[in-house]
Amino acid sequence: MNHLSASVLFDLDGTLIDTAPDFHAVINLLLKEEGLPEVSYEFLRQHVSNGARAMIAASFELAEGDERFTRLHKRMLEIYLSHLDKESKLFPGIADTLVWLNDNKIPWGVVTNKPELYTIPVLRGLGIIDQAQSIICPDHVENRKPHPEPLFLACKQLDKIPEHSVYVGDHVRDIEAGNRAGMVTIGASYGYLNDGEDPISWQADHYIECATELKPLLQSIYKDIAS
Structure with missing residues (x-):
């Protein structure tokens, strides 16, 4: 060659x-806002390569068609913008x-x-x-x-x-x-x-x-x- x-x-x-540590922190911040329990790092890590939508779907156990999905996805990206290079x-x-x-x-x-x-x-x-x-x-x-x-x-x-x-x-x-x-x-x-x-x-x-x-x-x- x-x-x-x-x-x-x-x-x-x-x-x-x-980038998984930052995504893990962001998802757990969002779960906390929604009054839900955190997910483990190991759980979240296996969904990172499939993108933000996949992380929302897995962490909140939601289908993309759920009426809450769009709101949660938008909020996740808002949080991520201020957290994307911390960890x-x-x-x-x-x-x-x-x-x-x-x-x-x-x-x-x-x-x-x-x-x-x-x-x-x-x-x-x-x-x-x-x-x-x-x-x-x-x-x-x-x-x-x-x-x-x-x-x-x-x-x-x-x-x-x-x-x-x-x-x-x-x-x-x-x-x-x-x-x-x-x-x-x-x-x-x-x-x-x-x-x-x-x-x-x-x-x-x-x-x-x-x-x-x-x-x-x-x-x-x-x-x-x-x-």
């Missing part, structure tokens, strides 16, 4: 950044990976289904927004993942070839999008898996069980510039 035509793209929640952090090993990518002049970016309103503050709060050379949110495309359009747009912005690039994600839709784009895909099984989910079923090219495994794997993929 020619590293000069390559890039590395990351999903956000559960792949690049551990979120890079997964262990990600900082080293980003340093390696930057040192080797391999551009990297973020492709997420998280709206720009929430994505940008999180990246800014962690001090990495200026390093990401492409940030693609649902606001920027007609089709969100698992459609490959966001990945194609990111590669276009980076002026890189999808077939020579890597996408790292912790959900089946990430791997489906990456595979459909013709990219090398890495399944992050340390992310926010649904209860009983088997990441092998995603059919990624590679898998990592901890983010500390990512840099060595990328060094192997881009072995001509491995340090």
Whole structure:
């Protein structure tokens, strides 16, 4: 693989950044407002990758058609805006990976289904927004993942070839999008898996069980510039 035509793209929640602690705090604040008991971190974590609606549905045991759902969803997002970078952090090993990518002049970016309103503050709060050379949110495309359009747009912005690039994600839709784009895909099984989910079923090219495994794997993929 020619590293000069390559890039590395990351999903956000559960792949690049551990945002579950903030979501857990927000959901429990909302449950408290509603006079309901808190949910455990372990319970909430398995719903994070499915988005805010899934977290509301699971935590309040509501269907989206319930008359209370829209109000609770709106209120959750209001609380999240003031809490979205208080406890979120890079997964262990990600900082080293980003340093390696930057040192080797391999551009990297973020492709997420998280709206720009929430994505940008999180990246800014962690001090990495200026390093990401492409940030693609649902606001920027007609089709969100698992459609490959966001990945194609990111590669276009980076002026890189999808077939020579890597996408790292912790959900089946990430791997489906990456595979459909013709990219090398890495399944992050340390992310926010649904209860009983088997990441092998995603059919990624590679898998990592901890983010500390990512840099060595990328060094192997881009072995001509491995340090």
